[in-house]
Amino acid sequence: MALRRGATVGRVRAGRSLLVVAALVLAGCGTGAGQDGKLRLTVATFGEFGYEPLFAEYERANPGIDVVGRVADFDSHHKGLITALAAGRGAADVVAVEEQYMPRLRQSTDKFADLAQFGAGELRDRWVPWKWAQGVSGETVVGLGTDMGGLAMCYRRDLFARAGLPTDRDQVAALWPTWEHYAELAERFAQRVDDAEFVDSAGAVYTAVLNQAEENYFAKSDDSFIGDTNPNVRRAFRIAGGIGAKGWTARVTTFTQPWNAAINQGRFATTTCPAWMLAQIEQAGGPEGAGRWDVTAIPGGAGNWGGSYLTVPSQGAHQRESYRLAEWLTAPQQQKKLFVQAGILPSQPEVYQDPVVLEHRDPYFGDAPVGRLFAASSDSVRPNHRGVRDADVRPVFGQALGRVEDGAQTVDQAWEQAVREAKTILG
């Protein structure tokens, strides 16, 4: 959609309303020629990708290109993308897609440019294999991996001290080799501390335990529903539900306003934290929270939660240029910069094993060696199979844990209802 804005105005004065329409269309499509004849590419992301300085750098290296960032919150971003894909217009040139939406979106290969046609196939070895695999559908390359969410556990040193627990990160990690040990620790904590809970929500524990398993709700072999029989799901639900039923959770959902407030007021002592969550905790905790939090290894070994991909919707008019931008943004050099500048965990072994990354410490979290922690976690991640309809059944189990925390149901009742609902949804 190349709009010759100047020509329209020059020719007809009365065409002013047309100009308004044109401007709206321009804003809507988000692509086209900039005022100075540059090619404008829009990049839609959510939350914090840390891309702004990189855009400027890309523009300096490519004088003919003007990169415009568009940032929204997680939900609006993905709902907006889906609407734009369904409508056939309105998507940005380069769009970030989060892991949980990837299994479904990569099915609609006609909505996204096949990046293999621009040579993306050659890049495969940049990423850890599971990260690359999540972004492709058969031979079609839908997305290039950005960050990942190697799992660790964040904990409050001050609250641990009050509960008479060790505060040193290695000693803490030694206390919870498994999630069963973690639950025992929750009980010890609850006996000693009245005005704070052990963990933010049962859902957070559940997600972490589940993400450590290779299979969740759907079988890796044929994508059939196994959520009702898979011992991994059952175990995750039992552990998380047990903690929730005992009232050892602060009952605040991750990323909500009450969750931010609870962090700020120190109302829970631990939370599962993938790399990208550190920035959110720091933001919610504010400067006065510095040094109270620490990071250590998560029970049950490694795991991954979240991380995104850059895609190029096929409705875009400049797919080749968009691909080049996406390829550059996800290249090892840039991933390294993003980690150092914004703490965004690279999904490429070459980068997260780089000494600069490995030696990185986070002053807000008591100078925890986050580089080494997350790199260790990332190296041992087992790829986690997500079914095409994963996003349809996942919330059902989350709500079931919510009912347990509300005291409305026992763990078994909630489980039975969740399995029933999941089966109904899948038809």
Place this chain on the structure above:
Amino acid sequence: MLFARWDHRITPYLFIAPFFVLFLVFGLYPLLRTAWMSLHRWDLLDGPVAFTGAENYTALLADPHFYNALVNTLSIFVVATVPQLLAALGIAALLDRPSRGSTALRAVVLLPNVVPVVAVALVFTQLLGRDQGLVNWALSWFGARPVDWQAHAWSAHLGVAIMVIWRWTGYNALLYLAAMQTVPRQLREAAELDGASRARVFWTVTLPWIRPTVLFTAVVSTIGGLQLFAEPRLFGGTSTGGNDRQFQTLVMYLYENGFDRFDAGYAAAVSWVLFALCAILAFGNAALLRRLVRRG
């Protein structure tokens, strides 16, 4: 001459055209397309998958979550509308008396309606927060335990209803006020001369006179109530309306199917059933109105 005749013939149509053009594009077309979609298994992204006839509708009529949403919608509607219309009547009656600064007061009454619904929902959701909410803090003065507003059906329905009441009471009050000012002076004066009290005049003169307006507001509130979405959606943060769907309304269920699960065909079926419900209730109300007006 010819031009004048043309002008005469065509201009009226041109004047009414904007409405019909807009109606065709944004009213009729979506309506028909939705009907077509509802007869298919239709993926939000991939489009039509298969023609399934009435399958979506038969599934819907056997779907417990649909009935749950229907009951919730009606419950919230009753909890929101009855006090709302009563309060609006009271406010209108107060404003109907000549007093200083009444224009300013009328403007103030409309103010909550001007505030965007998202802002209203966010503010009330904070006020009704479990841990930090102002309302729970106030309740604690009386020794009450903090209420987890979203966790129970009754408290969630009440919370959502409070937002609706806040937004629409003033609007309805102004409608009532406009109607009350058409009550002939002589009627009231005659009643007062006969020794009727203020309350008596209100019940036997004013209220019967404005009955059509009362029914109009009832119809509008019904349709608005059936389409309730933004308030409960923001109140719970998800389209399921709580952990046990305890405050999921019909439109939230539509949204969950269409945009969370990409099942556009099923969502279209929900929207057509909703449309039918609105139509039935509106016709029912209109019939009631006609009978009552005739009797009045």
